[in-house]
Amino acid sequence: MDLGLSGKVGVVTGGSRGIGRATAAALLREGASVVVSSLNADSVAAAVAELAPLGRVLGIAADVAEEADVARLVNETVERLGRLDVMVANAGIADPYKNVLDTSVAEWDRMIAVHLRGTFLCGREAGKAMRAAGIPGRIVTVSSTNAYECDPEAASYNAAKAGILGLTRSLAVDLAPFGIRVNGVAPGWIHTDMAVNDLPPRGTPIHNLGVLKRGGEPEEVATVIAFLAGNACDFLTGTTIVIDGGQMIVAPKLGA
Numbered sequence: 001m002d003l004g005l006s007g008k009v010g011v012v013t014g015g016s017r018g019i020g021r022a023t024a025a026a027l028l029r030e031g032a033s034v035v036v037s038s039l040n041a042d043s044v045a046a047a048v049a050e051l052a053p054l055g056r057v058l059g060i061a062a063d064v065a066e067e068a069d070v071a072r073l074v075n076e077t078v079e080r081l082g083r084l085d086v087m088v089a090n091a092g093i094a095d096p097y098k099n100v101l102d103t104s105v106a107e108w109d110r111m112i113a114v115h116l117r118g119t120f121l122c123g124r125e126a127g128k129a130m131r132a133a134g135i136p137g138r139i140v141t142v143s144s145t146n147a148y149e150c151d152p153e154a155a156s157y158n159a160a161k162a163g164i165l166g167l168t169r170s171l172a173v174d175l176a177p178f179g180i181r182v183n184g185v186a187p188g189w190i191h192t193d194m195a196v197n198d199l200p201p202r203g204t205p206i207h208n209l210g211v212l213k214r215g216g217e218p219e220e221v222a223t224v225i226a227f228l229a230g231n232a233c234d235f236l237t238g239t240t241i242v243i244d245g246g247q248m249i250v251a252p253k254l255g256a
Helices: 018-029 043-054 069-079 104-134 155-178 218-229
Strands: 009-013 035-038 056-063 086-089 139-143 179-185 239-245
Touching: 009 018, 009 104, 018 035, 018 086, 018 218, 018 239, 035 043, 035 218, 043 218, 056 069, 069 218, 069 239, 086 104, 104 139, 104 155, 139 155, 139 218, 139 239, 155 179, 179 218, 218 239
Parallel strands: 009 035, 009 086, 035 056, 086 139, 139 179, 179 239
Antiparallel strands: none
């Protein structure tokens, strides 16, 4: 299927590793030019070097929690590549996991800032650029199955990811008059750096993890993001697709 991404320009935040890097690779393979963004400039440079054989890729370090940084990210993308068609708001953090009674205001605020404010800023600034250029762009948010079922000792993460669901719908409503589609993905357990201490090695069956009994791969999430970034789903907006290997459709057995 031709996703209609050839010649388009996309930004992927949190693009230096995991789902973000796999998404950047997927967009490049579809013929898009891609800006990889992350907080750490060295990580961005390493990802750009790795992805360069796949197509035109640039790196811009930015903190998605900072309004000025996100505005700079979008403006520099348009200045250097001429346009912005796709924003993938993927940047996130997982630590610290704590009981809500032990969570400081600073820890709460940072989690909400990176995930929820970061997604808001990416959506707002990308939407402004798309509206100004008359581009019927695509914005893809990244939530989590934690938005639907909560991990213990993860109140700030659970709340931030749940907030992204509502924000995705709100962005879809507000940006629809400009032809901009906004959808999201909600991954379950995926083999990334963030989950390396929580999942057994690849190939090991996980009998209590969904009907497929395994963790997912970043590329499996990236394929869905690329679909949402393209033109094949023009009638889809405000929707979040759960990608969890059937994790949430099976009730746990007593004593499991």
